[in-house]
Amino acid sequence: MVRPRLRRKSSRAHAKKESKVKLSPILASLCLLGLGISNGGAAAAADANLARNLAATCANCHGTDGRSAGGMDSLAGEARDRLMQKLLAFKSGSRPATIMHQIARGYSDEQLALIAGYLSAQRAHE
Amino acid sequence: MLNRRSFMKGLAGAATLGGLAACTGTTTRARAHVLVIGGGYGGATAAKYLRMWSQGAVDVTLIERNPAFVSCPMSNLVVGGYRELADISVSYAALQSKWGVRLITDEATAIDPARRTVSTAANGVLSYDRLVLSPGIDFITTAVPGLEGNFERLPHAWKAGPQTVLLRQQLQDMPDGGVFAMHVPKSPYRCPPGPYERACVVASYLQRHKPRSKVLVLDANAEIQSKKALFTKAFQGYGKLIDYVPNSDLRSVDATSRSAELEFDRVRADVLNVIPPMRAGSIAVRAGLPLVNGRWVDVDWLTMEAKGVAGVHVLGDALLPAPGMPKSGHMANQHAKLAAAAVLNLLAGEPPSSAPVLTNTCYSFVDDRNAIHVASVHQYDADKRQPMPVEGAGGLSTAASDLEGQYAFAWAKNIWADMLA
Known part of the structure; x- marks a missing residue:
C-alpha cells in the first residue's frame, strides 16, 4: 500500500499545477483538429473544471471517471486521440451504435475534445 | 486500509482550513459542511461527488430514512418476478468507508433556510453551510x-x-x-x-x-x-x-x-x-420552497438553488423540469453533479460553471430481457436561463432488443456504482 499512497500524495500536492498543465495539450489538440478556440475553448480557459464536469455526464453508463463497473466500455486511460476518433465517428454516424450516435450529437466537437482529454488522463484502475 | 481516504482527508483538511472557513460566513466551523437530504439517485450522487471533487476538503452529511438504497429503475422486473429486491438494493456503506460521508439514518422533518438548519426526527437540529435537497416525490x-x-x-x-x-x-x-x-x-x-x-x-x-x-x-x-x-x-x-x-x-x-x-x-x-x-417530496413543501402549480420546485439551473432561497440546492424528481427533461434517476444523477460542482465553486467564492450539460438515458424492458431506450442531451441556454434539449441529438431505439436489455443491466450496475461505490 506504500506505493499508491505516495502517488496519491504527490498527485494531490500538485493538483493545482496539474489542472493548469492539463489544459494546454487539450487546447493544442483542438488546434490540431482544426477546430480553433471558439466559445468552448474560451469557456475551458475560464473554467478549470469544465472538462471534469463534461466527462461526469458519461459516468452514469461508463463509470465514475470512465472506470466501468462492468458491462460497458471503460474509457479511463484510453489514448486521447483514439477516444476522440471514436466520439467523432459516433457523432457523424460512421460508427454503428444503439445509443452513442444520439448522445455524441448533443456535444460540440470542442466539448468532445475536453471529454476525451479528461478521460484519457484518468487512471485505468482505482 | 488506513487508509488512503483518511490520510487524504487529513491532508485536504490541513490544506484548505483557512480558505473555506473564510467563505462560509454564517458558521464558526473550520471546514465547510454540506448537508444532503435524501439518498436516492440525486442525493447519493451529490454526497459522493462533493467528497470526491473536493478531495475530502468539504464535510458531507447524508440524511436518509432507509437503511439501504433500493432502485426504482429495474423494480418492474421484481414485480414481474424476474429479479429479487436484493438485486436492486445497494448498501450505503461505501459512501461512508470509502468517501467519508457521514450517514445519518433518520428522517429530516423541517428546513430553516434563514438559519441554515435542518431538524430531524431522532438526531436533533443540524446546521449546514449549503443544503442539497433530493426529496423525491410524494403522492x-x-x-x-x-x-x-x-x-x-x-x-x-x-x-x-x-x-x-x-x-x-x-x-x-x-x-x-x-x-x-x-x-x-x-x-x-x-x-x-x-x-x-x-x-x-x-x-x-x-x-x-x-x-x-x-x-x-x-x-x-x-x-x-x-x-x-x-x-x-x-x-x-x-x-x-x-x-x-x-x-x-x-x-x-x-x-x-x-x-x-x-x-x-x-x-x-x-x-x-x-x-x-x-408532487415534490413533502419536506420541500414544508420548507416553503417556490413551487410551480403547488407541485414542483423552481430552481436556478446554474446552481440548482431553489429560486429565491439561497443555499438550498434541489435535485431530481422534485423539480419543475426544464423543457424535454424527464423525471428520471439518470437525470437526478446529472442534476447532482451540476449541483456538486456549483456548491464547491460557491464555497470557494467562485461563480458556478456558465455552461452546464446534462444527459438522459432511460431503458425500459418490454419483457424479461428485451429493452428499448430514449436518450437526450441538454445544453444550458444563457438566453432562456435553462438547459434545452439539443436538436438533432438524442432519440429512441429502432426496435426492442436483447442487446439493449444487456445495456440496461450494465447501465444499472454503472450508475449504482457512480452513486454509491
Whole structure:
C-alpha cells in the first residue's frame, strides 16, 4: 500500500499545477483538429473544471471517471486521440451504435475534445 | 486500509482550513459542511461527488430514512418476478468507508433556510453551510377519494421497496383469468415510461403463467407518454393480454372491492395498481420552497438553488423540469453533479460553471430481457436561463432488443456504482 499512497500524495500536492498543465495539450489538440478556440475553448480557459464536469455526464453508463463497473466500455486511460476518433465517428454516424450516435450529437466537437482529454488522463484502475 | 481516504482527508483538511472557513460566513466551523437530504439517485450522487471533487476538503452529511438504497429503475422486473429486491438494493456503506460521508439514518422533518438548519426526527437540529435537497416525490392521495390509507390493498409500487414486493405478491396471488388494472396519472410524474414498462413486464409474466388474464392500463393521459411507437408495438405483441385505455380519468377507488370509478365506467380488478398524482417530496413543501402549480420546485439551473432561497440546492424528481427533461434517476444523477460542482465553486467564492450539460438515458424492458431506450442531451441556454434539449441529438431505439436489455443491466450496475461505490 506504500506505493499508491505516495502517488496519491504527490498527485494531490500538485493538483493545482496539474489542472493548469492539463489544459494546454487539450487546447493544442483542438488546434490540431482544426477546430480553433471558439466559445468552448474560451469557456475551458475560464473554467478549470469544465472538462471534469463534461466527462461526469458519461459516468452514469461508463463509470465514475470512465472506470466501468462492468458491462460497458471503460474509457479511463484510453489514448486521447483514439477516444476522440471514436466520439467523432459516433457523432457523424460512421460508427454503428444503439445509443452513442444520439448522445455524441448533443456535444460540440470542442466539448468532445475536453471529454476525451479528461478521460484519457484518468487512471485505468482505482 | 488506513487508509488512503483518511490520510487524504487529513491532508485536504490541513490544506484548505483557512480558505473555506473564510467563505462560509454564517458558521464558526473550520471546514465547510454540506448537508444532503435524501439518498436516492440525486442525493447519493451529490454526497459522493462533493467528497470526491473536493478531495475530502468539504464535510458531507447524508440524511436518509432507509437503511439501504433500493432502485426504482429495474423494480418492474421484481414485480414481474424476474429479479429479487436484493438485486436492486445497494448498501450505503461505501459512501461512508470509502468517501467519508457521514450517514445519518433518520428522517429530516423541517428546513430553516434563514438559519441554515435542518431538524430531524431522532438526531436533533443540524446546521449546514449549503443544503442539497433530493426529496423525491410524494403522492397527492387526497386527489383520488378512497385511496388514502389503502396502499396495502392498492399498492402504488412507485417507490421501490416493500411496495414493490407487495405488488409482486398480489400479482402472484391473482387467479388465471384475473384482471391486473393499473392507473397512470396525468403528466408530469416520476419516470414517464415506467407505467408502460410495468404493463409489458406484468403481461410477460401473465403470458407464461396465467395466459387467460388481462392487463388493463387506465391512462389519465390522451396517449402513451414516452416511447409511444415502441410501447404501442410491444402492447400489440401481447395481443389481447394488454388493453390500453387512454383518457381514463380516475374519479375514485374502492379498496374493499378493488374497483376504480372512471368518468364513464367502473372497473373491478383482482389487482389494482394506482399510481397516484404526485408532487415534490413533502419536506420541500414544508420548507416553503417556490413551487410551480403547488407541485414542483423552481430552481436556478446554474446552481440548482431553489429560486429565491439561497443555499438550498434541489435535485431530481422534485423539480419543475426544464423543457424535454424527464423525471428520471439518470437525470437526478446529472442534476447532482451540476449541483456538486456549483456548491464547491460557491464555497470557494467562485461563480458556478456558465455552461452546464446534462444527459438522459432511460431503458425500459418490454419483457424479461428485451429493452428499448430514449436518450437526450441538454445544453444550458444563457438566453432562456435553462438547459434545452439539443436538436438533432438524442432519440429512441429502432426496435426492442436483447442487446439493449444487456445495456440496461450494465447501465444499472454503472450508475449504482457512480452513486454509491
